[in-house]
Amino acid sequence: MERPFFSLAKRKRVAPIEYRVGDIWVRVEASPSRGMATIWDADILLWAGSQLVEARAKGLKTSPWLRGVPHQMLKFMGRGTRPDDYDRLFAALGRLQATNVTTNIRQGERQRAHQFSWLSEWERCIGRDGTHHGVDLVVPNWFYSGVLESRLILAVDPVYFQLTGGIERWLYRVVRKHAGWQGAGWQFTLPQLHTKSGSAARLSDFAFDIRQLAKRQALPGYWLEIFRRSDGVDILHFTHRSLLAADHPGFDFSWQFLDRRLMEGAGG
């Protein structure tokens, strides 16, 4: 998810994402009518993954076929339950099904292209009397096996659903993956982050947004700092708050307990 698989914009995006770093490449193509799946649409995949993990934990039989109640799905994702929210949920399902991803990530030792949609299919279940019985959806086999075999979906962090900005959400995923429990934290140049994000914004706009996030310390549990390298390139450095020096203004030991609980939840 740290790769540019989703649009970070809330507006409809049709322009494809092209990403290539070293041997790894990703191309995401959107349906002209529906637009590209967004990072908010990806919440549905988190819901699907959590349903599969929960069912397995209860010893229930699982399959790529899932049935969801829209109201419960919206609650899970921390959304409202207004008519607009239901419409957005169905629009999101459409975008996930219509967005086409081609990549060579997760191909093991072989280098070959893998093409897929985020959802194989979905449909609203409406009875003869017009009553709604939820939503049926089928997740792709790679997603299904990835969730059950290799824990593709990490613990669903409630903090994540509270992040409203697309760049915020994406950066939080990057920071959680890379900073983790690294004592010295982790860092990327802003051009690197811009490329990784697939953002349609200009580098200068993107850099401005990142600076604002660092200024606001917008990522819960992590301390963000920006400094300029000798060659003039800006660097974003991030560290888990509980790993900062005790006299550091961003030090907060309480985050250690919260994140440990989340990680234990992920690990089972």
Place this chain on the structure above:
DNA sequence: GAGGTTGTGCAATCGCAATC
């Protein structure tokens, strides 16, 4: 000319009260 900052448009999202 490149990169940074500010302002604007507009779709998406939110807050809250009312209604079913």
Place this chain on the structure above:
DNA sequence: GATTGCGATTGCACAACCTC
């Protein structure tokens, strides 16, 4: 508890301007 209506707010993308 779930759904609806509506005004307010938010935030992404873009353009214009500024600074170096």
